[in-house]
Amino acid sequence: xxxxxxxxxxxxxxxxxxxxxxxxxxxxxxxxxxxxxxxxxxxxxxxxxxxxxxxxxxxxxxxxxxxxxxxxxxxxxxxxxxxxxxxxxxxxxxxxxxxxxxxxxxxxxxxxxxxxxxxxxxxxxxxxxxxxxxxxxxxxxxxxxxxxxxxxxxxxxxxxxxxxxxxxxxxxxxxxxxxxxxxxxxxxxxxxxxxxxxxxxxxxxxxxxxxxxxxxxxxxxxxxxxxxxxxxxxxxxxxxxxxxxxxxxxxxxxxxxxxxxxxxxxxxxxxxxxxxxxxxxxxxxxxxxxxxxxxxxxxxxxxxxxxxxxxxxxxxxxxxxxxxxxxxxxxxxxxxxxxxxxxxxxxxxxxxxxxxxxxxxxxxxxxxxxxxxxxxxxxxxxxxxxxxxxxxxxxxxxxxxxxxxxxxxxxxxxxxxxxxxxxxxxxxxxxxxxxxxxxxxxxxxxxxxxxxxxxxxxxxxxxxxxxxxxx
Amino acid sequence: xxxxxxxxxxxxxxxxxxxxxxxxxxxxxxxxxxxxxxxxxxxxxxxxxxxxxxxxxxxxxxxxxxxxxxxxxxxxxxxxxxxxxxxxxxxxxxxxxxxxxxxxxxxxxxxxxxxxxxxxxxxxxxxxxxxxxxxxxxxxxxxxxxxxxxxxxxxxxxxxxxxxxxxxxxxxxxxxxxxxxxxxxxxxxxxxxxxxxxxxxxxxxxxxxxxxxxxxxxxxxxxxxxxxxxxxxxxxxxxxxxxxxxxxxxxxxxxxxxxxxxxxxxxxxxxxxxxxxxxxxxxxxxxxxxxxxxxxxxxxxxxxxxxxxxxxxxxxxxxxxxxxxxxxxxxxxxxxxxxxxxxxxxxxxxxxxxxxxxxxxxxxxxxxxxxxxxxxxxxxxxxxxxxxxxxxxxxxxxxxxxxxxxxxxxxxxxxxxxxxxxxxxxxxxxxxxxxxxx
Numbered sequence: 001x002x003x004x005x006x007x008x009x010x011x012x013x014x015x016x017x018x019x020x021x022x023x024x025x026x027x028x029x030x031x032x033x034x035x036x037x038x039x040x041x042x043x044x045x046x047x048x049x050x051x052x053x054x055x056x057x058x059x060x061x062x063x064x065x066x067x068x069x070x071x072x073x074x075x076x077x078x079x080x081x082x083x084x085x086x087x088x089x090x091x092x093x094x095x096x097x098x099x100x101x102x103x104x105x106x107x108x109x110x111x112x113x114x115x116x117x118x119x120x121x122x123x124x125x126x127x128x129x130x131x132x133x134x135x136x137x138x139x140x141x142x143x144x145x146x147x148x149x150x151x152x153x154x155x156x157x158x159x160x161x162x163x164x165x166x167x168x169x170x171x172x173x174x175x176x177x178x179x180x181x182x183x184x185x186x187x188x189x190x191x192x193x194x195x196x197x198x199x200x201x202x203x204x205x206x207x208x209x210x211x212x213x214x215x216x217x218x219x220x221x222x223x224x225x226x227x228x229x230x231x232x233x234x235x236x237x238x239x240x241x242x243x244x245x246x247x248x249x250x251x252x253x254x255x256x257x258x259x260x261x262x263x264x265x266x267x268x269x270x271x272x273x274x275x276x277x278x279x280x281x282x283x284x285x286x287x288x289x290x291x292x293x294x295x296x297x298x299x300x301x302x303x304x305x306x307x308x309x310x311x312x313x314x315x316x317x318x319x320x321x322x323x324x325x326x327x328x329x330x331x332x333x334x335x336x337x338x339x340x341x342x343x344x345x346x347x348x349x350x351x352x353x354x355x356x357x358x359x360x361x362x363x364x365x366x367x368x369x370x371x372x373x374x375x376x377x378x379x380x381x382x383x384x385x386x387x388x389x390x391x392x393x394x395x396x397x398x399x400x401x402x403x404x405x406x407x408x409x410x411x412x413x414x415x416x417x418x419x420x421x422x423x424x425x426x427x428x429x430x431x432x433x434x435x436x437x438x439x440x441x442x443x444x445x446x447x448x449x450x451x452x453x454x455x456x457x458x459x460x461x462x463x464x465x466x467x468x469x470x471x
Numbered sequence: 472x473x474x475x476x477x478x479x480x481x482x483x484x485x486x487x488x489x490x491x492x493x494x495x496x497x498x499x500x501x502x503x504x505x506x507x508x509x510x511x512x513x514x515x516x517x518x519x520x521x522x523x524x525x526x527x528x529x530x531x532x533x534x535x536x537x538x539x540x541x542x543x544x545x546x547x548x549x550x551x552x553x554x555x556x557x558x559x560x561x562x563x564x565x566x567x568x569x570x571x572x573x574x575x576x577x578x579x580x581x582x583x584x585x586x587x588x589x590x591x592x593x594x595x596x597x598x599x600x601x602x603x604x605x606x607x608x609x610x611x612x613x614x615x616x617x618x619x620x621x622x623x624x625x626x627x628x629x630x631x632x633x634x635x636x637x638x639x640x641x642x643x644x645x646x647x648x649x650x651x652x653x654x655x656x657x658x659x660x661x662x663x664x665x666x667x668x669x670x671x672x673x674x675x676x677x678x679x680x681x682x683x684x685x686x687x688x689x690x691x692x693x694x695x696x697x698x699x700x701x702x703x704x705x706x707x708x709x710x711x712x713x714x715x716x717x718x719x720x721x722x723x724x725x726x727x728x729x730x731x732x733x734x735x736x737x738x739x740x741x742x743x744x745x746x747x748x749x750x751x752x753x754x755x756x757x758x759x760x761x762x763x764x765x766x767x768x769x770x771x772x773x774x775x776x777x778x779x780x781x782x783x784x785x786x787x788x789x790x791x792x793x794x795x796x797x798x799x800x801x802x803x804x805x806x807x808x809x810x811x812x813x814x815x816x817x818x819x820x821x822x823x824x825x826x827x828x829x830x831x832x833x834x835x836x837x838x839x840x841x842x843x844x845x846x847x848x849x850x851x852x853x854x855x856x857x858x859x860x861x862x863x864x865x866x867x868x869x870x871x872x873x874x875x876x877x878x879x880x881x882x883x884x885x886x887x888x889x890x891x892x893x894x895x896x897x898x899x900x901x902x903x904x905x906x907x908x909x
Contacts, residue, residue, distance in 0.1 A: 044845065082775070083775065110846065139778075150731050288560060289557055289560070299553070302613075305620060360561050361562075362563075363563065364581075365565065367563075367582060368512075368564075371514045371682075
């Protein structure tokens with residue numbers, strides 16, 4: 001029976017979903033990029049819109065400006081105050097979310113197809129005539145500050161923020177996207193007005209549209225929506241200097257389960273080594289139960305409930321970043337095993353079987369990202385933000401199939417050098433002479449929710465990394 | 472508001488698309504099967520729902536049902552160790568599981584040509600699980616750590632756990648799904664084997680397949696993979712009393728890791744499985760009008776107008792075999808006491824007892840609820856979940872399909888009656904407070 005289960009494993013076709021192979025360009029001017037996938041099965045249209053308005057553009061001393069401005073996007077525009085704007089969205093059940101990342105502001109609009117014109121009218125108003133009324137600014141500022149306050153008691157958040165600070169040094173990638181309490185306190189409506197004017201622009205905009213609408217109707221709708229949006233060119237992002245602060249940095253906190261965040265300089269998306277590097281990362285720490293780090297740290301030693309790494313490529317820098325939580329008296333031992341595992345992989349690379357398994361997962365799971373309109377739009381948007389061309393979607397699985405063992409071995413040496421590892425521990429390691437013990441404590445990293453009581457089903461025997469976009 | 476705008480708002484009807492085609496049949500061994508075709512991508516979602524959950528934990532061993540969900544990933548004779556998850560991953564699939572008080576569900580999302588494989592894996596662990604002592608003790612430690620991570624490390628989860636324990640008196644809804652730590656430590660091989668033998672069986676399961684498949688395909692596949700598994704004699708589920716509560720319960724929890732105060736109140740109310748016709752739908756609509764989003768009464772009045780809170784909301788959880796819950800929460804602005812905030816919440820809620828919601832507010836709430844049914848059609852997982860969750864607590868496909876119409880039929884006066892039906896005797900109110908000086 002065991003053989004029967006395994007028999008299928010290497011026969012998996014590198015299937016490209018039909019809709020992924022049929023993505024169209026729509027012309028919206030030279031500096032805009034629009035990808036479109038049509039599907040009339042459900043009466044829903046999803047828009048994923050990326051603007052050059054991420055936290056990397058925050059001015060010095062105004063950390064969090066991009067995110068604060070993004071949080072104001074549905075808080076009033078034109079003749080509508082925040083209440084009128086929220087009601088206009090809710091009257092037609094239009095889903096409208098804006099999230100600042102480091103490089104981009106990502107706006108997701110999902111609407112019943114019949115309400116698409118109204119959804120785009122509201123988006124246009126929000127982008128061109130945002131109000132930043134005093135009442136709304138004060139209210140949202142208080143919400144952001146409370147969310148930062150609560151996150152200061154959470155080791156994963158504390159470690160993540162401190163890691164960026166250490167790893168990116170003086171660059172604008174170093175400060176938290178959400179800002180700090182004192183910078184948020186000093187951001188004014190005028191600051192946000194200026195930021196929106198300079199960055200909520202169609203120069204460099206990327207748009208992905210999927211769902212129940214024709215190509216012609218999409219072209220017309222987008223043209224009228226973005227016609228009045230400013231064509232100003234945002235300032236260039238600063239170049240990054242040296243990445244990383246090798247060594248272990250401890251932020252003392254009285255918690256039973258410290259979190260360690262660790263990382264190394266990654267591989268830029270445009271670098272031909274990126275795909276082999278992505279495969280290498282999957283084998284080391286990207287792949288749930290089957291990864292080297294999970295095997296070494298959870299399965300063999302029982303030191304954690306979950307450990308994972310990811311290869312993140314931003315516009316100006318790339319980082320291979322991982323996270324692990326473990327009990328206070330096992331932190332140093334765990335970090336040592338991470339280092340040893342990376343060192344072994346750098347020296348010897350993967351086995352042929354590991355490479356084959358990685359390829360079947362990475363290619364076989366690709367169609368899962370295209371199973372819904374919302375998922376497709378958000379996956380296409382992620383590709384657009386990586387500056388990939390529209391043909392990449394069709395080529396992608398073949399590129400992964402073509403990765404060789406020698407390539408992964410070479411890239412592993414380049415990527416996983418434990419001597420350069422930056423480690424930040426939030427919590428207080430207590431071990432003296434580290435003695436392995438069988439009890440596995442720990443916690444996978446989760447995004448902190450806003451303060452709100454929850455009583456949800458208890459999920460997950462399997463610790464999977466948070467849903468990440470496919471490379 | 473201008474006449475034109477008002478007309479526009481009132482004209483925005485809560486149009487729901489026609490319900491999806493859903494096909495239902497049963498295997499001879501008693502397994503129920505539901506098929507929801509969606510041909511947009513060559514992908515399929517398989518969910519296997521078992522009518523067993525934390526309410527079925529034996530006395531003194533809370534957490535056993537959840538623990539067992541973990542054990543389902545610890546290997547079978549044919550596929551030992553973590554072979555289940557490894558095999559799914561090697562075939563390009565994702566998988567996981569979850570446990571609630573009433574049910575346990577397992578799922579895989581995978582390319583459609585891998586569905587027979589995913590089915591054979593599920594059928595295998597339905598009967599061939601390896602419950603060796605070593606497996607049990609290792610996984611017990613993992614679950615204890617999971618509890619520390621999800622509950623003990625999170626002040627709001629701790630507060631919820633205490634509120635549930637107080638709300639449900641003697642009903643096992645008051646025991647946490649993940650279990651009390653000292654009881655989880657008592658789990659060993661014997662009760663685990665017993666639990667498996669009496670609850671994991673095809674005649675206690677509902678198979679839901681959503682994706683690029685046809686009902687005929689699934690009938691053949693399900694018969695081939697699951698049909699060979701014999702039915703078992705099930706342990707009948709206990710029926711628990713829900714004795715009347717004679718007084719409100721109040722608690723104040725002070726924690727150094729709570730950096731922001733929270734006010735929360737949970738009411739014990741009828742679930743969809745218990746409610747008289749339209750009653751649950753009225754509670755659902757009231758929760759939406761009262762605190763469903765930023766246009767709701769709690770947010771508008773407490774956050775925007777009175778500036779007492781930074782956030783406030785309400786929700787109704789009616790998908791339960793026994794009692795449902797109606798929950799209200801608010802987060803104060805700095806300097807506002809929870810006492811003052813609670814009185815303001817009570818005032819807003821009293822307003823809905825005195826007078827029904829305004830027509831545009833009611834319409835907007837219904838539009839949001841009904842549209843959510845259309846939105847979930849975009850996701851195989853959400854579709855499979857919506858039907859699976861209803862069936863596993865005893866509702867029917869027709870109930871799910873009729874829901875948008877029932878929501879549209881909720882009158883303003885029905886919402887007022889739902890508001891009036893909430894009794895403080897049936898509620899637990901909690902204050903979560905940071906330690907002074909923090």
